[in-house]
Amino acid sequence: MFFPRGGSAHVARALAANLPSHGWDVTLVAGSRAESSPHGDARKFFHGLDLRPVDFDAGDAPLHPSYEDRPGAADQVFAAVDDDTYERHVRAWARALDDADAPSADVLHLHHLTPIHEAAARVAPDVPVLTHLHGTELLMLEAIADGAPWPHAAAWSRRMRRWARRSARLLVLAPSQVERVERLLGVGADRCVVSPNGFDPDLFERRDVDRARHYRRHLVDHPRGWRPGHPEGSARYAPAQIAPLTRGPVAIAVSRFTAVKRLGLLVRAWAGAQRDRCLPADASLVLLGGYPGEWEGEHPADAIAASGARNVFLAGWHGHDALPEFFGAADLNVLASVREQFGSVLVEGMACELPAVAVNRFGPAAIIEDGVTGWLVEPDDERALSAAIAAALTDPDERRRRGRRARRDAADRFSWPALAGHLAALFDEVAGVADGHLATPGTAA
DSSP: OOOSOSHHHHHHHHHHHHGGGGTEEEOEEEEEOTTTOTTOOHHHHTTTSOEEEEETTTTSSOOOOBSSOOTTOSSOBGGGOOHHHHHHHHHHHHHHHHHTTGGGOSBEEEESSSHHHHHHHHHOTTSOEEEEOOSHHHHHHHHHHTTOOOTTHHHHHHHHHHHHHHOSEEEESSTHHHHHHHHHHOOOGGGEEEOOOOBOTTTOSOOOOOHHHHHIIIIIISOOOOOTTSOTTOOOOOTTTTTHHHHSOEEEEEEOSOGGGOHHHHHHHHHHHHHTTOSOTTOEEEEEEOOTTOOOSSOHHHHHHHHTOOSEEEEEOOOGGGHHHHHHTOSEEEEOOSSOSOOHHHHHHHHTTOOEEEESSHHHHHHOOBTTTEEEEOTTOHHHHHHHHHHHHTOHHHHHHHHHHHHHHHHHHOBHHHHHHHHHHHHHHHHTOBTTBOSSOEEEO
């Protein structure tokens, strides 16, 4: 339902590219913002795949809501959407599914819990549904359960529970989500399938990068970093400012600028390590991400200014294909998010031989083995986060040892071709395949 900017879009693209080798043809139906959003064109993001875009700018459907409540954002939180607007979403996506010939599909693979579920029930009621939960919907449901004062929270909670119960299977990213699905959606563990996100082994591998050239290009000559209230590229650096990036160790944090990611906490932990003289003098922190104009709570630029943190750089939003080069120009991957539902960026960094510092909860706790492939800390523990970053950046031998082990672990557990094979087998089961073959080639939408 969303235009391509978050993790679920990368999952959809990876699966659409890999499922055909396992006997399944894929048609993608996805939101798009080709005109008003520089990075939101689904045609470019899903290039080469069988795509049926739903163009929000052209009025094909109302702009999708969000699971996050960001004041002033164009995409209001789902739980604040009234019944009439909800019905408009359902009718628009019913048209899109009908145009994509969803009734003739063998399986509908729906990402998140959205009005597309209701549209599918109207247009293709006999086609089995697999629902892929990416975790943000669970966070919103938990906020509702905790009494968040959204005006239509109860109605959305009922809808999402109904959609989940209609689904043949629910795909969850980590074992820790199963209990939450049972509690929040009323669906038994027997209908949940743990399906972690993965990485493209042809794209994510360790690269030798000329750091001076790389950072001059992305921070000086063609910057994409931005400051609150200013456009993309407004965070521009002079050549002298980026000199530490070529001399000392570099930590990178890849993230949207949402409150749950705790980028402000990360910046303050970095500043604290500098004050305590725990970091090498030329150590640097690169913040990669932050969709232009979107942030929640404290903007990282404000946290940098308030904390006095040095050598912290805003690199802006980049396409997925740019990540391996950024990882190759870094020594440590840091994810301070306290409720990360999975952590694809950890897996992708591991594939590039980059160890990580992350929080010992939810997805990261299932991905990172503390002391082996990275460092795990308790959530919202600024001092522990500071100490782990300092330990990693002051010990290059240990950092490289954990990085090598991380690469092997990622290859064994999180390669997209292998994960797509497991999902194809689940499609076979749900679609009622006999002896591994349908009477006609399988199709998924």
